[in-house]
Amino acid sequence: MTGQALQKEKETKILTPAKKPGAELLLDALEEQGVDIIFGYPGGAVLPIYDAIFKRDTIRHVMVRHEQGALHAAEGYARSTGKVGVALVTSGPGATNAVTGLADALLDSIPVVCITGQVARPLIGTDAFQECDTIGITRSCTKHNYLVESPQKLSTLVHEAFHIARNGRPGPVLIDIPKDVQFEEAQYTPRDEARKRNCIVLPEIKATQIEMAVDLMRHARRPVFYTGGGVINAGPGASETLRAMALETGFPVTSTLMGLGAFPASDPQWLGMLGMHGSVEANSAMHDCDLMIAIGARFDDRVTGRLDAFSPNSRKIHIDIDRSSINKNVRIDLGIVGDAGAIMTALVAEWRKRETQEKSDRDRLRAWWTQIGKWRARKSFCYEAHDQFIKPQYAIERLYHLTRGKDVYVTTEVGQHQMWAAQYFQFDSPNRWMTSGGLGTMGYGLPAALGVQAAHPGALVIDIAGDASVQMTMQEMSTAVQHDLPIKIFIVNNAYLGMVRQWQELLHGGRYSHSYSDSLPDFVKLAEAYGGVGLRATTPQELDSKIEEMIAVNKPVLFDCVVTQEENVFPMIPSGAAHNEMLMGGAVTGDEISDAGKALV
Amino acid sequence: MSANTQSQSVYPVTQDEGEAAEAIIAVIVDNEPGVLSRVVGLFSARGYNIESLTVAETDVEKHTSRITVLTNGTPAKIEQIKAQLGRLVPVRRVIDVTAETDALERELALIKVVNNGDHRVEAMRLADIFRARALDTTHTSFVFEVTGTREKINAFIDLMKPLGLTETSRTGVLSIRRGVESD
Numbered sequence: 001m002t003g004q005a006l007q008k009e010k011e012t013k014i015l016t017p018a019k020k021p022g023a024e025l026l027l028d029a030l031e032e033q034g035v036d037i038i039f040g041y042p043g044g045a046v047l048p049i050y051d052a053i054f055k056r057d058t059i060r061h062v063m064v065r066h067e068q069g070a071l072h073a074a075e076g077y078a079r080s081t082g083k084v085g086v087a088l089v090t091s092g093p094g095a096t097n098a099v100t101g102l103a104d105a106l107l108d109s110i111p112v113v114c115i116t117g118q119v120a121r122p123l124i125g126t127d128a129f130q131e132c133d134t135i136g137i138t139r140s141c142t143k144h145n146y147l148v149e150s151p152q153k154l155s156t157l158v159h160e161a162f163h164i165a166r167n168g169r170p171g172p173v174l175i176d177i178p179k180d181v182q183f184e185e186a187q188y189t190p191r192d193e194a195r196k197r198n199c200i201v202l203p204e205i206k207a208t209q210i211e212m213a214v215d216l217m218r219h220a221r222r223p224v225f226y227t228g229g230g231v232i233n234a235g236p237g238a239s240e241t242l243r244a245m246a247l248e249t250g251f252p253v254t255s256t257l258m259g260l261g262a263f264p265a266s267d268p269q270w271l272g273m274l275g276m277h278g279s280v281e282a283n284s285a286m287h288d289c290d291l292m293i294a295i296g297a298r299f300d301d302r303v304t305g306r307l308d309a310f311s312p313n314s315r316k317i318h319i320d321i322d323r324s325s326i327n328k329n330v331r332i333d334l335g336i337v338g339d340a341g342a343i344m345t346a347l348v349a350e351w352r353k354r355e356t357q358e359k360s361d362r363d364r365l366r367a368w369w370t371q372i373g374k375w376r377a378r379k380s381f382c383y384e385a386h387d388q389f390i391k392p393q394y395a396i397e398r399l400y401h402l403t404r405g406k407d408v409y410v411t412t413e414v415g416q417h418q419m420w421a422a423q424y425f426q427f428d429s430p431n432r433w434m435t436s437g438g439l440g441t442m443g444y445g446l447p448a449a450l451g452v453q454a455a456h457p458g459a460l461v462i463d464i465a466g467d468a469s470v471q472m473t474m475q476e477m478s479t480a481v482q483h484d485l486p487i488k489i490f491i492v493n494n495a496y497l498g499m500v501r502q503w504q505e506l507l508h509g510g511r512y513s514h515s516y517s518d519s520l521p522d523f524v525k526l527a528e529a530y531g532g533v534g535l536r537a538t539t540p541q542e543l544d545s546k547i548e549e550m551i552a553v554n555k556p557v558l559f560d561c562v563v564t565q566e567e568n569v570f571p572m573i574p575s576g577a578a579h580n581e582m583l584m585g586g587a588v589t590g591d592e593i594s595d596a597g598k599a600l601v
Numbered sequence: 602m603s604a605n606t607q608s609q610s611v612y613p614v615t616q617d618e619g620e621a622a623e624a625i626i627a628v629i630v631d632n633e634p635g636v637l638s639r640v641v642g643l644f645s646a647r648g649y650n651i652e653s654l655t656v657a658e659t660d661v662e663k664h665t666s667r668i669t670v671l672t673n674g675t676p677a678k679i680e681q682i683k684a685q686l687g688r689l690v691p692v693r694r695v696i697d698v699t700a701e702t703d704a705l706e707r708e709l710a711l712i713k714v715v716n717n718g719d720h721r722v723e724a725m726r727l728a729d730i731f732r733a734r735a736l737d738t739t740h741t742s743f744v745f746e747v748t749g750t751r752e753k754i755n756a757f758i759d760l761m762k763p764l765g766l767t768e769t770s771r772t773g774v775l776s777i778r779r780g781v782e783s784d
Contacts, residue, residue, distance in 0.1 A: 139635065139638065139639060139642055140642055143690070144689075147634065147635075164690060169688075197631070197690060197691075322688065323684045323687060323688075324684035324687070328681060
């Protein structure tokens with residue numbers, strides 16, 4: 001071959017890259033998207049993909065024990081890193097098991113890409129083995145989904161899927177790949193050349209809206225910032241901007257369950273979480289304010305309570321990336337569509353500009369802060385301590401104090417323990433708190449912790465769990481041991497489905513229909529059976545040393561924290577009540593027990 | 602304390618509990634598998650009504666279809682429907698046909714009337730007034746084709762009822778913009 005001919009062949013090779021099987025194209029696309037870890041479970045319809053994974057070591061694969069766990073782990077990874085989490089499951093039951101995780105990610109706006117196998121194209125619609133209509137089933141629980149019709153489209157669809165998952169209001173995207181597409185060869189489409197539909201058009205920030213908002217803010221006498229998960233999703237920069245905005249304006253800040261950590265809990269302007277089990281000061285401030293500035297929050301029913309009595313005398317500014325969130329549940333006076341970080345930056349700039357022209361009257365907020373001080377004095381998170389048994393609130397408090405200053409990430413399951421974790425564990429930075437807010441998925445915390453730990457190998461990852469929730473995905477303990485993910489599962493064990501029991505006590509005459517967990521496993525032995533470490537604390541005296549032991553162990557731990565059984569979560573806004581109609585804890589008003597008294601226990 | 606439900610707003614409030622009314626919404630979508638299902642699924646999942654639905658590919662080159670939905674609700678609900686439709690990835694544009702002044706709407710109906718004698722003559726006379734065409738006729742029946750706005754078709758149907766109307770078939774509403782601009 002002449003030199004010229006050789007050169008020409010080289011050129012054509014560069015121009016038309018070699019064809020590859022669909023499975024390889026998928027992994028190439030994932031690599032280009034920066035994916036370093038996949039949570040998955042193999043099966044017949046994804047075997048070619050697993051074969052391709054076997055041949056390369058660029059992507060780590062964590063094999064879970066149930067597909068729901070793969071999705072929650074991907075969510076945990078996404079929420080703690082801000083990157084897109086990836087799950088890989090097979091067709092049929094693999095896909096249906098993934099549905100809970102997809103719905104969870106949709107309601108909490110978590111960027112996840114889920115790849116499912118599908119039976120070969122000629123078999124689709126024939127009721128083939130492990131066939132199900134994955135696209136049909138997941139249509140309403142994903143932001144978007146695709147059936148890949150040909151390998152030529154595979155890589156471009158993967159790039160578009162990531163684009164959709166991470167941009168705009170983030171969410172889960174599913175790609176269903178028939179098995180024969182995984183085998184068939186085609187050319188790769190790089191990320192830059194992939195079709196990315198212009199589906200995420202954010203309007204430009206209008207100066208007039210920013211001016212209007214700052215106008216309202218400068219004249220408000222009883223303002224409050226109501227922040228949500230949108231601030232976390234807008235990235236760490238948005239949390240910084242929120243802090244700057246709060247500092248400059250002097251306004252109090254409250255947050256939804258999803259937004260905890262965006263504003264430091266140690267800040268004097270922090271009111272605590274709002275909503276059904278929020279603090280008195282947060283909910284009262286929401287009810288009595290004259291200006292509410294909602295940022296990346298969606299006026300969920302757990303937050304608003306009775307809609308017709310929700311913050312009746314306030315003007316409301318709502319900043320959200322999703323136009324449909326504005327005016328969905330609550331009438332908004334000024335809705336601004338866009339990225340929370342960008343809009344807050346514009347607000348701060350406008351605020352500063354106006355302050356240099358004419359200082360706003362800082363004294364106008366004095367009466368408001370005095371009122372907030374009175375609400376705070378009611379000490380809504382006070383509880384009656386016990387010297388023989390561990391109170392669940394005390395357990396979370398000690399867990400928080402003993403892990404302070406460490407690189408801590410917290411996930412939770414759903415129920416009473418989740419609310420106590422939100423009330424008593426304090427977060428000073430974003431992306432540290434992973435909980436299932438919208439869907440309320442019991443069994444979320446354990447697999448989510450796996451995802452967090454896989455992304456942050458040296459960190460202390462704690463799943464604050466309940467004895468009922470944790471059993472929903474307990475099998476993932478096996479995953480933790482296999483993949484050296486030393487998560488700490490802190491079970492607040494009251495032998496009840498605690499939140500169900502609480503509602504039955506308060507709303508159904510104390511008829512505890514099927515809410516007692518009889519025949520609980522011995523969690524210590526269970527941990528040992530899995531090859532992890534089991535610990536148990538039953539008295540307040542031994543709690544601290546056991547927690548310290550848990551932190552010191554470099555292995556997955558099941559911590560059985562045996563707590564008093566019939567404790568309720570307070571304060572509580574009963575469903576259908578207004579923010580100023582909170583139920584407070586039993587006999588305790590908050591003044592009876594001093595801080596010193598609480599410390600004794 | 603009594604809840605003050607009046608908004609203290611100085612700005613125009615877009616959401617109000619106004620009267621529920623019919624609304625025609627046109628949705629321009631990428632013509633890809635499942636797109637109709639996404640749109641229809643959104644309506645059923647969120648509890649919105651579909652009174653009629655028309656869909657076909659309208660731009661072969663751009664590969665887009667136009668879905669025209671006749672729905673009803675308060676102004677706030679219609680706003681919410683539009684916003685929710687806008688979230689769907691294959692949706693390119695959402696057009697509130699009812700709210701736009703330069704929108705045209707048309708519907709086509711096929712109407713079967715079985716009658717004889719005076720009723721037959723009267724049916725022919727009314728068909729003439731409504732510019733309906735007789736597509737098929739026997740000694741005892743007509744099939745009329747009529748096009749127009751929904752109100753016109755409803756009026757024609759109402760008039761035909763006492764004259765032996767036995768069956769109707771309607772296309773659902775179509776819409777397009779007047780003038781040189783296109784959607």
